[in-house]
Amino acid sequence: MIELKNTTKIYEINKNNKVTAIKDISFKIKKGELVVLKGVSGSGKSTILSLIAGVSRPTEGDVIVDSKRVSKLPDSFASKYRQESIGFIFQKYNLIPNLSVIDNVLIPLIPTNPNGEEITIKLDKVLNHFNLLDKRETIVKNLSGGEQQRVAIARALINEPNIIIADEPTANLDEALSLNFIDILGELKKEGKTIVIATHDPLFFNLDIVDRVLEIQGGVLSF
């Protein structure tokens, strides 16, 4: 279960310029739920995702995931948490453009120093699942937007995390590719993954697979 308790995040741009991204937000997401965070750009959706993923720490309040106070974890534990529990799909994919598909997908596995057999099994599984087997050696900057997104999803899933976080996943996709992504989400939900998506794409708001839509306005939850 994911829980945000009175969470506030303030970004300090410089000494005289502070931006409150979210303010005193509290909510819970149950295991296996698919929750959409809705809101305009700058409303604080991405900040909430960062806090859940443990890539950022709240200024006040707590973020608790599966009884772990993620917001208080020291770096090595936070990294382990991200590695084992979180699959992050970024808005701009955040792939390393000059690396091949395989090398990008493998990045989360590298710190675990896996054996060759483990790598082969996991790689074959995700590449096959996302139809990337024939592109495995292609340098990602030479792929189309849709293909790059599939690489980003494959990378997010290679460690078989329980929580999938996606930040504006369809912002750079056409409708067909967006629908394809929704199919993938459906499959992941079926597998029991907890999914949190930040988006302002109306395509997501009335989907059967979506359990809840939380609307964020100006850094606070609007009910």
Added chain:
Amino acid sequence: MKNRINLYLVEFAINALLRAKSKNIFIIVVFTLLIALLASIFFITNSIKYELDQTIESLPQIIVQKIKAGREYDIEIDRVENIVTIAGVESVTPRVWGYYYFANAGVNFSIVGINQYEEQYKKSLENLVDRFDFDKLESNSSMIVGVGVKRVMSSSYYSDYFNFIKPDGTLKKVMIGGVFRGDTELESNDMIILPQKDAREIFGMSEDLATDIVVKVANPKEIPTIAGKIRLLYPDSRVLTKNDLKVSYQNIFDYKSGLFLALFTISLFTFFMIIYDKSSGLSSEEKREIGILKAVGWSIDDILKEKFYEASIISTVSYLLGVLIAFAFVYIFQAPLLRGIFEGYSELKTSFNLPFVFDMQTLFLLFFLSVPIYIGATIIPAWRASSLDVDEVIR
């Protein structure tokens, strides 16, 4: 098993370097050249210092010269009898040596006259010449010449003998009995060794005079005392001790190594400029990449390890290449351009070989001056970037 080297991390580091191929090749080239320059300076300095130490070691303990009107004159041989009576003096030897100007080639030869009972010469000569037979030298009126002298004489068609012009205008024919070994060129290039009686004839020096007198002392600690006594005995003499000569050689070396110090400082300065530039920050692309790695589960430790591998590869490759280039430059190609700083000006320029001196300390010093500093300069900004909130880095 947990502690085995993570080869995937090493492979990632290599890939990271290959991704920025041109930038990293440029860094390796600049870094290699700087290390090669620094190493060359060290190697040349070591070689010359070694050579100087060897030269100083072979110098006489005390040299007595006669001074008149502030100038050096030939000294009376009978002074030997008085000097040898000073307590602590082991042996006293008059020397006959000087310069002979060969007008045809416009060069000076250094002529040293020896006689077969002078033990100190015998030992040195055995080191300088492969086969040394003084009896043959004296009976044939022949000489041993340096490689440079041999070359100059041959170019004037004197391949077997040489005609010296004596002060009275007559000729003195001396056969070339041998040539010094090539590896002694620094000392022997312009040198001619011949029997003392022939040297006297060439210089027009009478039997009762010598160029100077060298004194050997039983206890080296007594050298200053004995030198003082000689000064008292012969106030018109200049008494030079081995230490005086050492200081004078050292001054020449220090003056010339000062030029090297300037080069050394410039290259070190350039190196630290690069290091400062590198440590002052990462590009936004590099920061973003660190953010991505952290976001997908890498710890600060993993990122620093990866950066450590990257920096180690670059700095170690540059270090090894730099040292190899310096070895080749100094010991195979004999340091063209740089060695000129140490070569004195002379008409018969020595073409000595820089002797190979393998000094682990120098290699360690170079290593610690380059590799750890570069690694530190790479890791510090990476540590700074990876310590930030990941979303701050990616945004």
